[in-house]
Amino acid sequence: MGNRITIPFGSQHVALPEPIRFVFQTENEKIVDVEVDVGYVHRGIEKACMTKFKYTQVGYVVARVCGLCAISHTLGYVTAVERLMEIEVPKKALYLRLLVSELDRVHSHLLAMGHLAEVAGYENLFMHTFRDRELVMELQELVTGNRIQFDYATVGGVNRDLSLEVERELREKLKDLQERCLWLKDVFENDYTIKLRWKGIGVITPEMARELNVVGPPARASGLATDARNEFNYLPFKEVGYKLITMKDGDIYARNMVRAEETLNSLEMIFNLLDGMPEGDIKVPVKGLPEGEAFVRIEAPRGELFYYLKGSKKLILDRLRIKVPTFSNIPVMKELFIGMDYADVPATVISFDPCLSCTAR
């Protein structure tokens, strides 16, 4: 065999905006060994939530864990507190939460798809995808008042109501967005270059996915039917037409197609929930302090997000633990790289849509 060469990938790399470091040992372009380091952006958010912030403020703090799945983190925390304190949230608030969470999923998936196109060398498609992502950001701003850091959900309900004007505008813009997303899906599905670049690369077999506990779109692309939206009833997904999307191949192309299909399903769900929006309050007053333990599983755009919290009738929580989807997907990345060509590494890493600000917190 040839010489062994060590190639560091990250923590700063053109294909990878996240501060993760892979050190590859290669032999003639083939990777034989890899080391992963994820601890570059530790901000001590969990500790701050347990020492500095009151339990009513923690929702706003955990929203800052990650910019792309801000609502997922807030939802995770808020649902856990509500389960702990046995608060019954009004149905309208649940529907509004669902609306924002699905808009967030669309925007995150479009980002992942666009980024993947860029790494494949398809800059034009990247530009198109990001232009359409801008439409979702505008919708998010319309509903919540901000483009990414929503601060929408709070303990006991949501912070803002949906006015009639906003709803009308939302419907109009969503139709436009749906057309654009259909076009994008068509391009991602049928483009010859993309197929050549992505088919059969970075394959996760269903056994591997099950054994290494893969979550989110990568797991569903390998045929594993795991989705917290389907398994854990934190929001009324089944009432608004949720579909579990799985694919068999488990390669980069399949992961991208799962995201594209989920985007369309999310948009469909938003239309359905706007049609069936219940009347009523958006918030209930909260009394008392959290006591006991609770855990919640949320389907963030990248996969299953796990929140555990413990309170003992104090304003400040005893323990808050966040387990994020990217953390669950790192073992399989490591396994996948061994035996792979070095040239396929950027596309494979990006196909997992890693979020290191979540992972290191």
Place this chain on the structure above:
Amino acid sequence: MKDMFIESLKNLFKKPATHQYPFEPSPPPPNYRGNIVYKKELCIFCTKCELVCPPGAIRFTYNEDGSREFHYNPYLCIYCGECVRACPKAGCLIQVEEMAPPATEEEIPNWDEIEKEAEESKKRWLKARKKPQAKKS
């Protein structure tokens, strides 16, 4: 080839997707979560906004005569609107659809000093309040 030519000709006369930002203003949409505006004449100094603010962007300092002063740092604020919801006096704190002004050296409040002053003056104020009770007993 023909399609490509037609498409590129069309693109020449299409409106660009980007905004010429510094030359074209980009107004905030309605419902934008903007700056917090405080009206002193309506305030009852209950300090609920201070208690509820997650980043601690609202602080009250206590003067010697017992009156309180409101301080707000728009550069620390996360614009979540919790203070507006917590305020019992409607119209005292409002979230307007305007962004915080760009930070210049003169405009940035000396926040470290204000925080220090807020804590120390609160301690002094609490001490002064306790004194008469101690005399009685």
